[in-house]
Amino acid sequence: MSLDFEIFKPQGRLASHIQAIWSVSVASDTVQTVHKQLLSDAGTGVTFILQNEVQMDGEWQSPGVLLLPVSTLAHQVCLPPGTVMAGVRFHPAVSYQLFGQRLAQPLRIEGDHPLASLALATFESLQAAHSPSARMVALYHWCQDLIAAYEPQDVSHIIHQERATISQRQRERQFQKWLGITPKHYQRIIRVRQTLEQLRAQPNISLSDLALEQGFADQAHMTRECQQIARMTPKQFVRKRKKPNRL
Structure with missing residues (x-):
């Protein structure tokens, strides 16, 4: 190999x-x-x-x-x-x-x-x-x-919305300082990553079912988000995975 x-x-x-x-x-x-x-x-x-x-x-x-x-x-x-x-x-x-x-x-x-x-x-x-x-x-x-x-701080309680213990405005300021993006943008990134990781594990899954499972409005919405953030559509991701020398 x-x-x-x-x-x-x-x-x-x-x-x-x-x-x-x-x-x-x-x-x-x-x-x-x-x-x-x-x-x-x-x-x-x-x-x-x-x-x-x-x-x-x-x-x-x-x-x-x-x-x-x-x-x-x-x-x-x-x-x-x-x-x-x-x-x-x-x-x-x-x-x-x-x-x-x-x-x-x-x-x-x-x-x-x-x-x-x-x-x-x-x-x-x-x-x-x-x-x-x-x-x-x-x-x-x-x-x-x-x-x-x-000795970095553990900031997971701010990064992850379900654990947030500060106001939304404070959270947005911290995101801008640390990451340069909004919490909403962060959630988009994570959702696209999770979507493609699931597709990596289940390349034959129905794309419409995948979109529903990951909380997209529909398959077209999922495709647009993946194209913008991952720079490829779910179909392109599967095709690239089948090529040699790809991780």
């Missing part, structure tokens, strides 16, 4: 801040570039590009550590043969709690960036690791150090 992708979802204390720790590599003898579609989740992440340049939304990125902006639209990543990457995916608003800023585009972590001392040492250890499991163990320890150093 040309693509090796592994993911770990932390439990315990890290679970309230970290969605996942992941590792991906493409065999050097692979003939074609691997294309990966990343669904938007309103979260952010830190990506360690360990070997080879990779293309992210049309921009080539050289090896290093990238802090990613809030994901409001689907992203396309192109992984040439020999690529090795690893990273951490934060829950929505966690990145702002950690670093006190909301990015408009990927930021390379270097120099005097507050994260540099922790991240660059981890980058070196990841480059020296010889397996996906070793990379994820190194990232797990880095996450522990990161959370201990910055």
